[in-house]
Amino acid sequence: MKENILEKNNWNVKNCPVRNVLDRFGDKWSILIIMVLGERERMRFNELNKEIHDISQKMLTVTLRTLEADGLVKRTVYPEVPPRVEYEITDLGRSLVPYINSLAAWANVNIKEIQESRERYGVTI
Amino acid sequence: MKENILEKNNWNVKNCPVRNVLDRFGDKWSILIIMVLGERERMRFNELNKEIHDISQKMLTVTLRTLEADGLVKRTVYPEVPPRVEYEITDLGRSLVPYINSLAAWANVNIKEIQESRERYGVTI
DNA sequence: TTAGTTGCTTACTTTTAGTATGCAAATATT
DNA sequence: AATATTTGCATACTAAAAGTAAGCAACTAA
Numbered sequence: 001m002k003e004n005i006l007e008k009n010n011w012n013v014k015n016c017p018v019r020n021v022l023d024r025f026g027d028k029w030s031i032l033i034i035m036v037l038g039e040r041e042r043m044r045f046n047e048l049n050k051e052i053h054d055i056s057q058k059m060l061t062v063t064l065r066t067l068e069a070d071g072l073v074k075r076t077v078y079p080e081v082p083p084r085v086e087y088e089i090t091d092l093g094r095s096l097v098p099y100i101n102s103l104a105a106w107a108n109v110n111i112k113e114i115q116e117s118r119e120r121y122g123v124t125i
Numbered sequence: 126m127k128e129n130i131l132e133k134n135n136w137n138v139k140n141c142p143v144r145n146v147l148d149r150f151g152d153k154w155s156i157l158i159i160m161v162l163g164e165r166e167r168m169r170f171n172e173l174n175k176e177i178h179d180i181s182q183k184m185l186t187v188t189l190r191t192l193e194a195d196g197l198v199k200r201t202v203y204p205e206v207p208p209r210v211e212y213e214i215t216d217l218g219r220s221l222v223p224y225i226n227s228l229a230a231w232a233n234v235n236i237k238e239i240q241e242s243r244e245r246y247g248v249t250i
Numbered sequence: 251t252t253a254g255t256t257g258c259t260t261a262c263t264t265t266t267a268g269t270a271t272g273c274a275a276a277t278a279t280t
Numbered sequence: 281a282a283t284a285t286t287t288g289c290a291t292a293c294t295a296a297a298a299g300t301a302a303g304c305a306a307c308t309a310a
Contacts, residue, residue, distance in 0.1 A: 027297085027298095028297085028298070029298095055299095056298075056299050056300070058298080058299075058300085059297095059298060059299075062298090080307090081305080081306050081307045081308085082305090082306080082307070082308090083305090083306095
């Protein structure tokens with residue numbers, strides 16, 4: 001029924017890198033974890049969990065494993081008891097950090113204006 | 126029971142701009158909408174919906190209203206029938222676009238390596 | 251003997267996002 | 281004159297993502 005030129009030409013679906021990157025990093029925690037790992041060399045699981053204190057253990061595990069699969073984070077298990085697992089950023093992951101930091105800098109500058117706008121808009125959000 | 130130095134010193138909670146920006150733009154659609162509005166001057170609701178063809182109308186509405194509240198997008202309603210509503214990026218929103226585009230450029234370069242890594246990691250994700 | 255340690259996993263609940271339908275009110279079509 | 285179409289939503293409902301709480305292994309310290 002619906003003929004869509006954009007769909008026919010296969011736009012914005014598989015060959016859109018923006019789409020792809022947002023599908024990967026558009027989750028709630030990936031970017032924050034990359035930032036934290038980008039500034040500290042190696043971190044253990046619980047260190048990360050303290051630094052990002054409002055992440056749940058479950059989501060920290062899940063997100064770290066996804067980042068590992070993506071090749072952005074390296075995971076090293078030391079067969080000790082109690083267990084020790086260290087996480088570090090890879091070269092690929094590190095290459096992303098400056099871009100995230102730039103975004104964070106923008107946020108730093110503009111967050112006040114955003115918050116004021118939101119207050120002006122009303123309490124309904 | 127739990128004494129946490131980081132929590133005591135109020136780290137990473139309210140005064141962390143990274144946290145703040147991720148809380149705002151870490152949703153599924155905000156950044157993509159800003160990108161699209163950043164490259165086209167004014168767009169109607171259905172134009173946006175076609176450009177980002179896999180967003181639901183509901184989430185497009187919700188996200189646009191949030192971006193409006195944040196002062197990143199301006200919404201103009203023309204009292205016609207059928208209704209016409211146009212969206213455009215604000216100066217504040219536009220100032221964010223280059224950073225997002227840089228991120229997208231990074232994605233463009235590295236998405237292949239990420240995908241390969243993911244394939245190597247296994248089918249389990 | 252019991253408690254503490256670490257990095258998880260698993261079952262369950264809550265929050266967020268997606269689907270489907272309906273609506274107003276004018277114009278276009280039959 | 282009756283019906284269909286158009287646009288930008290709202291709303292009720294379902295699915296997916298994230299949060300919560302509990303437990304576990306297996307060794308050490310009290």
